[in-house]
Amino acid sequence: MNQTTEMLSRARSAFVGLALGDALGAPAEFLTSGEITSRYGRLDDIVGGGWLRLKPGEVTDDTQMSLCIARATVAAGGWSLTGIADSFAAWLRSKPVDVGETCRRGIRRYMLKGELEAPFNQWDAGNGAVMRMLPTALFCLGDATLLEQCALSQARLTHNHPLSDAACITFGRLIHLALLGFSKNRLKREVDTLIQSHPSFSFDHYRGLATGYVVDTLQTVFHHFFISRSFEECVVGTVNQGGDADTTGAIAGALAGAYYGEAELPKRWLKKMDRRLVAELERLAEDLVKLSPLFSQDKEVVGKLQVVQK
Numbered sequence: 001m002n003q004t005t006e007m008l009s010r011a012r013s014a015f016v017g018l019a020l021g022d023a024l025g026a027p028a029e030f031l032t033s034g035e036i037t038s039r040y041g042r043l044d045d046i047v048g049g050g051w052l053r054l055k056p057g058e059v060t061d062d063t064q065m066s067l068c069i070a071r072a073t074v075a076a077g078g079w080s081l082t083g084i085a086d087s088f089a090a091w092l093r094s095k096p097v098d099v100g101e102t103c104r105r106g107i108r109r110y111m112l113k114g115e116l117e118a119p120f121n122q123w124d125a126g127n128g129a130v131m132r133m134l135p136t137a138l139f140c141l142g143d144a145t146l147l148e149q150c151a152l153s154q155a156r157l158t159h160n161h162p163l164s165d166a167a168c169i170t171f172g173r174l175i176h177l178a179l180l181g182f183s184k185n186r187l188k189r190e191v192d193t194l195i196q197s198h199p200s201f202s203f204d205h206y207r208g209l210a211t212g213y214v215v216d217t218l219q220t221v222f223h224h225f226f227i228s229r230s231f232e233e234c235v236v237g238t239v240n241q242g243g244d245a246d247t248t249g250a251i252a253g254a255l256a257g258a259y260y261g262e263a264e265l266p267k268r269w270l271k272k273m274d275r276r277l278v279a280e281l282e283r284l285a286e287d288l289v290k291l292s293p294l295f296s297q298d299k300e301v302v303g304k305l306q307v308v309q310k
């Protein structure tokens with residue numbers, strides 16, 4: 001595989017991996033790891049059910065909000081924050097079964113007042129902005145500054161908190177490194193940089209907390225990603241912590257999908273997924289990377305940068 005082919009493959013794997021992690025983890029959402037063990041043994045297949053009574057392979061807000069960002073960006077052929085906000089609003093109007101409170105509040109604020117940035121709120125350190133970061137990372141490939149700007153602009157539609165901001169930027173950088181084929185040691189250095197500025201993300205002594213608090217969420221993903229040797233091991237380990245298992249699963253699935261690559265996605269899981277959904281995720285992942293500065297270096301990078309500046 002040449003470099004471009006490999007990168008596109010890793011991008012597809014990341015977006016499909018996100019949906020796989022969401023679908024695998026959703027039945028375990030809000031369960032403790034002990035409850036998962038007594039109900040499923042080790043949850044390592046996509047079985048549906050859970051408090052949302054999902055069909056096997058059905059995905060939730062983590063995948064759906066990521067799709068909103070991906071579709072709006074591809075439709076606009078560049079970064080369009082209003083396009084993304086409109087897409088979130090249409091999604092909320094469709095009465096999705098699973099919506100986080102902070103996301104709902106932010107989208108409703110946009111619908112009522114047209115505001116594109118939530119005010120700072122000390123309680124907004126949830127994982128709702130980082131769970132939908134993947135498409136932004138794909139679109140910004142090759143440009144760290146663009147990544148920061150787009151990460152914060154998409155995040156603050158609903159979440160305005162330094163821990164959420166830092167999580168979104170770091171997750172985006174990890175995706176960039178993984179897509180470019182960097183080693184786990186290099187990715188670990190990126191996480192160390194985050195921990196230097198925000199020590200609460202340290203996962204040296206992982207306590208097993210996997211709540212929707214963005215610090216717990218990323219500690220869980222980091223712990224399982226860095227000890228894993230395969231996509232499946234990473235995502236299964238993550239969702240079996242319970243808690244916000246669909247969201248930790250989605251974030252772990254995107255990162256592990258980008259890092260381990262397409263050939264590692266478990267076939268028995270893919271069989272449970274809606275084929276049209278998988279095809280759309282693959283197409284959007286490729287389209288986003290093709291819009292990125294890495295691919296369009298001599299085209300309109302500058303124009304894109306201007307779009308994100310308010």
Ligand code: MN
Pocket residue numbers: 060061062098246247
């Ligand atoms: Mn969800």
Ligand code: MN
Pocket residue numbers: 029244245246247248
């Ligand atoms: Mn969740």
